[in-house]
Amino acid sequence: MMLGTDVSSLSTTAATAAAQGLSIVVPVYNEAAGLASLHQRLCDLAKSLDHRYRLRCEVVYVDDGSSDATLVLARGLKADGIDVQVVSLSRNFGKEAALMAGLDHARKGAVLFMDGDGQHPPDLVEKLVGHWIDDGYDVVYTAKAHRDNESLLRRLSVRGFYALINWGARQKIPEDAGDFRLLSPRAAAALRQLPERNRFFKGLASWIGFRQIRVDYEPAAREHGMTTFSAGRLVGLSIEGLTSFSVAPLRVASLLGVLLASFAFLFGLSILWETLIDGKSVPGYPSLIVGLMTIGGVQLIMIGIVGEYIGKILSELKARPIYFVAEHCEKRADARTDSGAEQRTAAE
Numbered sequence: 001m002m003l004g005t006d007v008s009s010l011s012t013t014a015a016t017a018a019a020q021g022l023s024i025v026v027p028v029y030n031e032a033a034g035l036a037s038l039h040q041r042l043c044d045l046a047k048s049l050d051h052r053y054r055l056r057c058e059v060v061y062v063d064d065g066s067s068d069a070t071l072v073l074a075r076g077l078k079a080d081g082i083d084v085q086v087v088s089l090s091r092n093f094g095k096e097a098a099l100m101a102g103l104d105h106a107r108k109g110a111v112l113f114m115d116g117d118g119q120h121p122p123d124l125v126e127k128l129v130g131h132w133i134d135d136g137y138d139v140v141y142t143a144k145a146h147r148d149n150e151s152l153l154r155r156l157s158v159r160g161f162y163a164l165i166n167w168g169a170r171q172k173i174p175e176d177a178g179d180f181r182l183l184s185p186r187a188a189a190a191l192r193q194l195p196e197r198n199r200f201f202k203g204l205a206s207w208i209g210f211r212q213i214r215v216d217y218e219p220a221a222r223e224h225g226m227t228t229f230s231a232g233r234l235v236g237l238s239i240e241g242l243t244s245f246s247v248a249p250l251r252v253a254s255l256l257g258v259l260l261a262s263f264a265f266l267f268g269l270s271i272l273w274e275t276l277i278d279g280k281s282v283p284g285y286p287s288l289i290v291g292l293m294t295i296g297g298v299q300l301i302m303i304g305i306v307g308e309y310i311g312k313i314l315s316e317l318k319a320r321p322i323y324f325v326a327e328h329c330e331k332r333a334d335a336r337t338d339s340g341a342e343q344r345t346a347a348e
């Protein structure tokens with residue numbers, strides 16, 4: 001029985017890349033205002049990739065339960081030099097689930113993930129594709145060139161998060177890497193093989209290995225609307241990412257336990273020394289209360305951490321689907337005419 005997965009048959013050379021094509025996965029949640037202009041930019045991009053590499057592209061818009069007109073607009077988009085799929089989820093499942101739905105529906109070989117708010121510049125895609133086709137990289141990920149416009153607190157939190165999640169890890173998750181990345185056919189196949197339901201996409205895309213390269217870029221300002229990730233949601237996402245990807249918090253818990261126990265032991269010895277050798281009577285009260293409160297607080301935190309992991313085990317055990325597709329439609333780009341033939345299947 002083979003316990004690993006062999007994806008070597010999908011390896012790409014410059015000659016085979018074009019035949020395999022590229023799927024661009026775009027999760028959209030209430031992005032109606034900028035969808036048409038983004039689509040236009042993607043159509044232009046597809047034409048230029050076709051021209052340069054003979055690479056055929058498709059775009060997979062995953063509507064993550066938007067409450068505005070995103071879905072209606074997405075259905076009406078023209079397949080102008082690019083195949084278009086619109087996958088509409090039954091409710092808002094969150095970006096990670098939307099990315100997974102896009103990956104599952106992608107029909108071409110390589111897969112590129114980009115945000116639907118215009119912050120991930122389509123102009124950069126040609127460079128990413130170049131690293132894949134010309135230089136033979138499997139995972140081309142982008143990272144913020146700098147964090148100068150962010151507060152010190154936020155930068156320190158990010159530092160701490162990555163220090164913790166990468167602690168003792170063989171394959172480190174690159175700091176600052178975003179979800180804007182390209183996976184070669186074999187890397188995409190590897191990512192599809194990972195069975196977990198609690199997905200931390202950045203971590204998994206790095207964990208699979210292969211030849212990876214970093215591309216620095218400056219994210220554009222959001223063209224409209226506001227980020228859906230508030231500070232509170234980011235903290236939640238960090239806990240989610242940490243606990244579904246790494247056991248570092250459990251190790252910190254054990255280490256802290258060892259430290260506290262050693263401290264208590266030494267403290268006990270010193271009290272014994274004072275009583276037996278120096279003959280001092282121990283007043284006791286303040287040290288007792290401080291000790292009690294420290295141990296009590298630390299224990300509660302540790303129980304919380306263990307609880308997070310038990311929650312993860314429960315959700316993996318329940319094995320619920322990560323998303324439901326309520327509607328799926330697709331349009332094939334026709335090489336000769338501007339509008340593609342429409343094919344539509346409801347309630348996939």
Ligand code: UDP
Pocket residue numbers: 026027028029030031064092093094095098114115116117119226227228229
């Ligand atoms: N998004 C999504 N589901 C959500 C929240 C966001 O599909 O529940 C999409 C959103 O439409 C956008 C991308 O994820 O295309 C990134 O979201 P956002 O711009 O709010 O995050 P930020 O850029 O601030 O990290």
Ligand code: MG
Pocket residue numbers: 115117119222227
């Ligand atoms: Mg954004």
